[in-house]
Amino acid sequence: MAYNFNEIEKKWQQRWRDDRTYRVTENSEKEKFYVLNMFPYPSGAGLHVGHPLGYIASDIYARFKRLQGYNVLNPMGYDAYGLPAEQYAIQTGQHPAITTQQNINRYREQLDKIGFCFDWEREIKTCDPEYYQWTQWAFIKMFNHYYDNKAKCCKPISELVDILAKEGSAGIDAACTEELEITAEQWNTMNEKEQQETLMNWRIAFLNETMVNWCPMLGTVLANDEVVDGVSERGGYPVVQKKMKQWCLRVSAYAQRLLDGLDRIDWSDSIKETQRNWIGRSEGTEMKFHVKESDVEFTIFTTRADTIFGVTFMVLAPESELVQQLTTDAQRADVEAYLDRTKKRTERERMIDRNVTGVFTGSYAINPITGEEIPVWVSDYVLAGYGTGAIMAVPAHDSRDYAFAKHFGIEIRPLIEGCDVSEESFDAKEGIMTNSPTAAFAGCKLNLNGKTVKEAIAATKQFVTENKLGRVKVNYRLRDAIFSRQRYWGEPFPIYYKNGVPYTVPEEYLPVELPEVEKFLPTESGEPPLGHAKVWAWDTVNNCVTEKSKIDNETIFPLELNTMPGFAGSSAYYLRYMDPRNHQALVSTEADNYWQNVDLYLGGAEHATGHLIYSRFWNMFLFDIGASVKEEPFQKLVNQGMIQGRSNFVYRIKDTNTFVSLNLKKDYDVTPLHVDVNIVSNDILDIDAFRAWRPEFADAEFILENDKYICGWAIEKMSKSMHNVVNPDIIVEKYGADTLRMYEMFLGPLEQSKPWDTNGIDGCHRFLRKLWNFFFDKEDNLIVTDGEATKEELKSLHKLIKKATDDINQFSYNTTVSAFMICANELGTLKCTNRSVLETFIVVLAPFAPHICEEIWEALGHNTSVCDAQWPAFNEEYLKEDTIKYTISFNGKARFTLEFAADATNADIEATVLADENSKKYIDGKSIKKVIIVPKKIVNVVI
């Protein structure tokens, strides 16, 4: 019988379930290896052929490592909270928990068909109370810690309270929202509420009135990485800036450690670079400027301290509190009008429209070094959230300042020898400084003339520091993460409010479970959906959730109405897999010590600035409090490329129901329409299927070429709306999971994006059928023979072992698949039937095509799984050749080949070549400069 993949795959998938083949337990005898995929959000559309790419790749690696004797953890779960299920709930009233579970079931069914070695007994779902208990727990820990900049780690907030009570804030160097100066006396006279509000300034998880990305259509705020081009990542709705009180995580406290950590992990350069960009470290100087005829002083941040003599105006961000203080009465009306206008513009509008706008405040600042008076302006090209929200403008050496100065006719004062600023600014950090105003301002002691820019920056820094005019400062672009979402389908906060002050639910009473609501929409008074919950108050006596109607603000208090964002549950899930059913801790010390962190993490590169930053931050925090043994969660990261869809088009002649074939369409006025790729084969449309596809096409007419309707095509993202989704189930049914696995790997380099194209899949399928025929004849009799393998067979086999071992280690799976085919071709030519050779082949192939290998393995008489076989050792002896062919070149031009004994020395080879009749023809009496012999390859004679 032929290779019956459907039957074989069903059989082995069942067997693996029954035997719990892929269950893992901590085993100190064996070395661990932790493989992890970014867990999926179970969307309603199910899996398409792009999803399994990473799972297959990691599955191969996991199986490979297991064969090499490692104890491999390869778990799977679901990122189950998210917007689509909630949007669906709003539309249909269906509870998101139900939709989500249905989607999970569908995913599981599809995943099972591909034959992964996941340990499903460790499955987690982020919406499961047993899981989110630990998300809430981590949040409480963050609430109760602050970040000590000197110690470079976080510490309990109680220690900060002690310091405040004894010494005030003077000695505190901690990550904070704003620099506060509080004496011990002030602190001690504060009431409870004031103290709590003050502590918010330092907590890692803190409540803050902040500018947020508000998406009115979604009715919620979004994190920076959830906003793309000024619209929401999900849905593409407009996003506006709005000031709101929100929970935040002080991610910025960890900016330097997040940056430093990148040097210790094995990630691709491009992802590291993206993270470095996102963190955006910049080293510069903070300088204090006094305001003329006023007590007010303000600080600016600059990386170009050397340009202090070129400052001809100052600019404040419109949102800066200084604007109100510095606006003179004469200018107030103009400034107010400007602020109004700015406020109305969305982020997106500000991004598109880069016309120079601004208004003068009426105040003048004093240059701290020269004493010169400088006008202070307001303009929205200065961002409130970066640096101090105020800048010193140097139009000669900054293009934005230059545009502003040109527009408002402000002086442009060049400071670098020979630079031309008549047309544009000179932004480069190079050249020799000039124009230091030593004469104009006799009091000025700083002279930068003749220094390079680099030297001048250093000199200015030193001068500013020594004269206490400011300080050296490092700034980061990385902002704190906004952690509140005005949504239903997310983790509830373990927070209740007493007298308007947030308090955490005691850890031992977690989880605080998500309450039921009647509606998933915001309330009429504009509260988030949890405002509809009837049972949503905290009873501090019985430590439980109770009816809202019982709130008395004595012992029963209102609970937080916001929920946590998507990244909350996905930030530490890898730890939970180590010990998923633990009720006492996120992860037991034993499990954490054994599994440590993820050795190989696979997922899409699109998470570079979201999940992969939050997750590192979250884990560093857990590391600081001793809940995780490793500072970095993911040691090696591989980003699989996206599988794009190949869409097909039909061309409808305008205002008709007639469709014209691709190469004839130029004669008509046509509208291209996406057509379901499943009714198109090799770009030829199945016309009957098309008529049946949609009612409006039932009586469609066609203009054919060669009796066929040829469709157009394009490479696009695989999505429902483009009708280009290919379901893996269909491939599995037609070719089998093993073929799908081999083919997805064969398609090209793992990290590259590539379009899905079934055109080559037959090659992989043919290979497996051929393999089957090595073992069985037409009547299913095993036809392998015992005995010694021949030299050629062993050579071919060991070439494969070497190639497979090397390539799998480098995730070069496409070349590994090629190596299998080459070896099978060679063994076929050799008519190999040798049991030991073929058996070893099966072991090496097992990670790629586990079902067929199990079946053959069993037929060969083994009563254990091929998963528990041993990865074969490579033996160089078999690859040795008796003779080696050398290409003989003269002056780099290949001429002919000669064969030598494998152990011939260079001297032998040289002598033979020079004595050779052929060679003499090329040398022809000319003198030989040298003879280059590349081992086993080439002899090049230079004449």
Next chain:
RNA sequence: GCGCCUGUGGCGAAAUUGGUAGACGCGCCAGACUUAGGAUCUGGUGUUUUGCGACGUGUAGGUUCGAGUCCUAUCAGGCGCACCA
């Protein structure tokens, strides 16, 4: 604008890291077995030339006995950040 990556047959792609291109698969051509094949097997397949040969890794230079690989410039495509001072 800044940073990163990629560019090789009709197509997906290889190339032991500087060693004399195009492995493997698809497609195509020819042949065999077939009533037939979109099944299977065998052989061929970068361009050009009848042939020896010549030319070929986006383009133009350079280093080298030798360059797809290194250097310089340039073009094209992709990704990330983007009024970050």
